[in-house]
Amino acid sequence: MQGAFNRDDLLEQLARSIFTGEYAPGEFLPREVDICHTYNVSRSTARSALQTLADTGILVRISGQGTRVRDPREWQLLDPRVTHWLTLYSEAGQFYMQDLLDFRASVEPFVTMEAATRASAADLHAIEDALSGMEAAWHTSHAGRIDPLFDVFDVAFHEAVYAATHNVIWTQLSHVLKPIILAQVARTNRTTDSLLESVACHRRVFEAIRLRERRQAGEATQAMLDRTAADLATNAVAF
Amino acid sequence: MQGAFNRDDLLEQLARSIFTGEYAPGEFLPREVDICHTYNVSRSTARSALQTLADTGILVRISGQGTRVRDPREWQLLDPRVTHWLTLYSEAGQFYMQDLLDFRASVEPFVTMEAATRASAADLHAIEDALSGMEAAWHTSHAGRIDPLFDVFDVAFHEAVYAATHNVIWTQLSHVLKPIILAQVARTNRTTDSLLESVACHRRVFEAIRLRERRQAGEATQAMLDRTAADLATNAVAF
């Protein structure tokens, strides 16, 4: 427990403790001094990590009282680190995971339509590269062994689409949604057949964007999301 | 300059210096020690404020090198504090203000449609309260003296609509957009006639949500935004 704990390590540990539910909303965390002893760091380091968690709305620190976990409604879910911790440490139905999934499902068709209108040549290139990566990863996948790169390129595809809107807000939202999307594709792409289907769906989205067909882009995205949802529903039985 | 500077004061000062362009992207900030002397605080306090700005992607701190302003593309615009500073200290066309305005204009019709589907009785009550507040503020306004409460209730109306989606992401996005919306309504609502028109537009949106008319809600919102845009265009000459 005691070897080489720096600020970032401590931050990760504390986040894990909170997101796993070890410290529930409303509960107090140990005092700064106790944290220092537990993780073998100085008070400066402990305070630094605690402050970061307070800045993201996860903790509230009151002088003379202590540090407690805030109501999850106050957590800044629009901070990529928060969604990262959420997907990494939290249970599926915990906190606001479902809201993130719903949000992604409801806005992505719209995002793709925006991309169809605004995508530049460079954007199309980036999207196509991700698509090529998916195809390559399909070729290197076997029945029992899916190439892990497939998921990486899958996520890259979606990030490239968000970036193609040429709006910083959508681009940054893609960073927030990235952990969510990654968790979802990781559970969806399980068989080589599924991978091939996925590539086909993504290609239809890309083609619509390339041809600047707004409505078609939206529909293709909706179809892609529906397929993912159906795939997750069948896989859910396996768990 | 030297009286009673605590961490939050320093944070605000540094943010102001950056967002006004005093320290441009890529430039170095003064050393921690220099900041201590300038604002008469200890190094702990200075480091605390600097770390917060680093956490929001505004600054990058490299050991042995110094602290410099990051590329605005890296700034976490999805943090309400960032958009607050942006509207408060930055020039109109600076940084990513336009992206925020475009984003709001493009998503708000969709948000209203979601609200029309999901709004509960309590949500409708909150929206109607804001509408009532706007009307009351119109009554207490005279030709030369607009009641400042009108803008407050105007913003409250929009926040209530975002909250009515029953999705945390949209709710938190409303906090991000709040400074932007406030700045926009403050420039739009200038005459009593304009106020009356605004109330009418907002009421049409509310009625559509109440009747669960998705498409009508979207169209009413679009009309409202168009009116705002037109109003801003005519007012722009006055500046």
Place this chain on the structure above:
DNA sequence: GGTTGCCAGTATGTCCGACATACGTTATTT
């Protein structure tokens, strides 16, 4: 009896001085 005010206990906020670590530059060596 109920309210007010004082006081100790506790935890965070701030300060100071020191050393460790990382980066960039310069000087040295091969």
Place this chain on the structure above:
DNA sequence: AAATAACGTATGTCGGACATACTGGCAACC
């Protein structure tokens, strides 16, 4: 000339001390 060592500089971490803010209990007072 290239690789390496030494040095200056700025951030990262440490330890201890005092300041400030919240809580709760006790006592004085109306």
